[in-house]
Amino acid sequence: METKRFRARVNPDLCVGSTMCILEMPDAFRMRADGHAEFVGDALDPDTVRDVAELCPVSAIELINED
């Protein structure tokens, strides 16, 4: 069975730059110069994206289905 792949999107209107996502997945997220995080990684399995999204204190990370 093929697993669906997801990307993450950080909503800049919500992001407070807590860096929790970067601490959790330093290869997938990075901090922009404006103090907001952004997703720069490859597509991930949904559980991984959900886990990191749940750590965000302001729920700024959204899941985007690659398919």
Add this chain to the structure above:
Amino acid sequence: MGKINDDLLDPEIVQNPSPYYKVLREEHPCYWNERWRGWVLSRYEDVYGALHSTDMLADRITPFFRHRLSAEEQRRFALTYEVLHSFVVFLDPPRHTHLRRIFSRAFTPKAVSTMRGVVEGYVQEFFANWDGRDVVDLNKDFAYPFPANVIASIIGAPREDVHRFHGWADGLTNLLLAGVGEDQRMDRAQDALVEFKAYLKGLYDERLKQPRDDMMSWLMEVEQNDPTLTEDDVLHSCILLLNAGHETTQDLICNTLTTLLELPDQMDLLRENPQHMKTGIEEGLRFNGPLKGTMRIAGKDMEIAGSRVREGDRLLLLMGAANRDPAKFENPEQFDVTRNPNPHLSFSHGLHFCLGAPLARMEMEIAFNELLRRFPKMHLLSEVKWDPRILGRSIEAPINIALQ
């Protein structure tokens, strides 16, 4: 450009800081306050930048103890230093990163949502006690005991002990939020910490024998599996959580409700359109958040808004002034429960974004929905008088409200 008032506790500024903030933003965006002995930042852009800068250090405890206390005082207040210096809010990476990763798991929006039933239960209970009464003291009859009971339940402190940590928290808050007229602040804070820690040690020992389903037991489990964590880390973290978990929410409840009571149009709008509750609470945070400012220490020489800041200088970041900056907010002096987006800085920003923000937001939403539904006729009986604090924005008790 005129001379700026150095007295951050000037009664006029305390009562209504907005005109002062306007002058600061427009004429002195980064100025050296000789009385406070530090730089004061007031523009949104500068406060935001400082909160996000890795060159701004959160550990203001060590410089205070090393440079402002005598050797004798440093010895006398060693316990205060030890406790405060272990608080995650006063730490910088890498220790901050380590502790934050632990605590953040307990306060994610999802984790906090599991506490909704506890919060709803307390709200119902406290407001049931208001039924039939003509007048209540908002502070004593709800704003203090409600979040204090919630955080005590989460940590695992027995309900009958909640009144005890009110006094301890007061001792600590008067030191941390820079009260006035308190010559013995250090003594009071240390006495409070000694008692607070001894009390929590009792809870800790009980859980060594029999772990429970509460946050202290969970932290103890983390401690057992993490060689960098000690018993003191657990106890000090519980002091911080018990303190921070209710003091700021208490002020947020009082500040937001009194603002709404002074603005009946906004109160009616919110009561008739509860779908605006989330944005209304964010506006309460922006307009009169529980913290006017926070402190940082410059980690290196830098220039801010044309001023040369030296390594080791302390800075007061005025979130209250940033939250009223017209460069960021349209009509910033207008309280608008529908304001959206509302990128206020009241929970801080960056690495030190308030861990308890999801809990505070949920407590506010549940409490205010019920408050507005249940007591449609409530009104203020006295003028709001603000406490003289440099960092905190808190209303003097009592806050008498008529319910009929």
